[in-house]
Amino acid sequence: MIYREIGKTGKKASIIGLGCEHLDRKPYEQVKNTIDAAIAGGINIFDIFMPGAEVREFLSKALGSRRNEVLIQGHIGSTDIGQQYDISRDLPTVKRFFEDHLRLCNGYIDFGMLFFIDSDDDYKNVFETGIADYALKLKEKGDIGHIGFSSHNPATAIKAVNTGLVEIMLFSINPAFDIIHTDDSIFTHLDKGFDTDRFTGLEPKRAQLYRLCEQKNVGITVMKALGAGKLISAEHTPFKKPLTAAQCVHYALSRPAVASVLPGCKTPEEIQDVLKYFDLNEEELDYTDVLSSIGTGMKGSCFYCSHCQPCPGNIDIAAVNKYLDITLLDTAAIPPSIRSHYQNLSHKGNECIKCGSCENRCPFGVPVILNMEKAEKLLGV
């Protein structure tokens, strides 16, 4: 297992975690065996958004004394009224469900996630009400370690990140969602099948969101990395062929600020399958062939895929492009951490000998030589 820092939280997450939603309404033995397999595989981060009393109790019992060895994302506003899972913005209801979850987690939840911040109304009803104050009080009291939020909408997520209140974001990321037209809801594409006419190339708001998170040191955990299974299905894939689960995981892990991808496994076998990621080589993880087959609008934006390697100057081209992209968000206020990351690279943009081999290999037509020059100008000593 590999572990990555989650933004500025000071916590380290396994790069593959577990989204527990598919353990909902499963027998205790299955929950226990799945959690055991996850922990045995080095997984240390678990997302528990489900408000159902039974699944929460099963997860708590399955973790047992290992609770304090793992990181839990619990959700503030996920409720279960009349057996229907729902979002609540009613503070007493929100408190009741979250405090019950706290009780089951030995009185401490690592990440208190403000739940489902997708629309302007969600934003207002959480960040401009007593719910955000409630999260702050939980943090002050030490009931939660950090405040986070979950979202599927990049425009709203950008607003939430800009509040400065949050340190972690759970967001839906995969190669198809990242190229969907900015006006579309991902849920329409999931419900009705991907409409490839709405693919526009790297969606600017999503690119901006990931870069903003890296700039502000907000860690990202990833849901829906496989697009609810559609991206790995021969029948439902929007691409010329299905991606593999490992390629989807690899794609999400190569976005800026991403700390961990949380696939929704529901059996020990599924856990073992997803952990095969670590046995694969770069070629087997490469997703560029599938993604570049879309054609339209895919030119010019770096996907941080490293398909352009090897570089004779040993420059990590994807990393330089990533730091440059973050810098270009606001060249008047370059975060010191980004400048320092760039300067700590073993080989920087000024070592580019302009051989052009990277540009010949890049499937997305990125002007790498120009980017190396720009990065050195903006971030070099």
Ligand code: SF4
């Ligand atoms: S320059 Fe092209 S090949 Fe290299 S990391 Fe960026 S998108 Fe991938």
Ligand code: SF4
């Ligand atoms: S053009 Fe520069 S960055 Fe690209 S492979 Fe050659 S030396 Fe490396």
